[in-house]
Amino acid sequence: MSVKKAGAWWWIIAIFAFIAASFLAEPYALFNPALSRLELNPAFPLHYPLLVAHVLLAAVAQIIGPFQFLNGLRARRPQLHRLLGRIYLLCILLGSISAVAIIIVSLSSFERRAGFAVLAILWLLSAGQAYRAIRQRRIQDHRTWMIRNYAITLVAAMARVMSVFSVLLLLPQRNTTFAGHFDLLLAQAMETGFWIALVLNILFAEWLILSRRKRLDRQQATEAREVA
Numbered sequence: 744m745s746v747k748k749a750g751a752w753w754w755i756i757a758i759f760a761f762i763a764a765s766f767l768a769e770p771y772a773l774f775n776p777a778l779s780r781l782e783l784n785p786a787f788p789l790h791y792p793l794l795v796a797h798v799l800l801a802a803v804a805q806i807i808g809p810f811q812f813l814n815g816l817r818a819r820r821p822q823l824h825r826l827l828g829r830i831y832l833l834c835i836l837l838g839s840i841s842a843v844a845i846i847i848v849s850l851s852s853f854e855r856r857a858g859f860a861v862l863a864i865l866w867l868l869s870a871g872q873a874y875r876a877i878r879q880r881r882i883q884d885h886r887t888w889m890i891r892n893y894a895i896t897l898v899a900a901m902a903r904v905m906s907v908f909s910v911l912l913l914l915p916q917r918n919t920t921f922a923g924h925f926d927l928l929l930a931q932a933m934e935t936g937f938w939i940a941l942v943l944n945i946l947f948a949e950w951l952i953l954s955r956r957k958r959l960d961r962q963q964a965t966e967a968r969e970v971a
């Protein structure tokens with residue numbers, strides 16, 4: 744599958760990934776702490792540089808990701824696939840190490856930091872499994888783990904979309920549960936959006952993996968019938 748022959752899902756995911764990564768990374772790419780969307784910890788001067796490193800590395804991984812799933816590119820330019828794969832995995836390794844450091848010094852709520860800690864573990868574990876599989880030449884397992892890993896990469900972007908839905912769902916309760924405090928409603932919506940995105944992305948990845956497996960089984964059965 745080349746870019747021209749890529750299916751609808753590939754295009755939707757690639758365009759979403761590119762737009763979301765640009766939107767998320769833009770304030771940090773200007774290297775101006777005043778533009779940080781997060782409150783910085785004044786007792787920890789490395790908070791901002793770590794955040795910038797994390798955001799830029801994660802954005803690169805998010806943009807590279809979809810190209811790694813193009814069969815045509817992989818078959819015609821295996822060297823490029825390998826190079827992009829190494830860059831992708833390095834971004835995830837350094838992106839999650841910086842994320843762990845940020846979690847420790849962050850001024851955000853415990854619930855938010857705990858969510859990111861779960862995400863960092865899933866990010867590293869799935870990348871490790873994908874890397875181990877390809878070193879052992881288990882190509883199908885490598886693909887399966889890369890699908891899972893990229894679904895985790897996309898949680899950060901998907902969480903923003905789901906937070907908007909959560910705000911809309913919580914709005915009717917603004918004067919009751921939240922006693923008119925829109926900031927509390929927003930914080931709750933962001934937390935809910937994060938977990939909805941994590942569950943949805945994992946489910947979608949497992950659905951893709953299963954449909955792919957079924958398609959391969961059907962192909963193998965047809966080939967076996969033709970040979971017999």
Ligand code: HEM
Nearest residue numbers: 767780798801802842846849851859862863866895896899
């Ligand atoms: C999937 C694994 C990821 C983990 C574990 C992770 C972890 C974190 C953590 C801990 C923070 C700080 C949160 C806080 O202190 O409240 C953060 C912030 C941020 N992350 Fe990630 N992240 C991941 C993926 C991504 C991706 C793929 C992007 C895409 C560009 C991204 C973009 C950002 C941005 C822009 C911020 C700053 C918050 C904001 O401006 O809204 N992250 N991340």
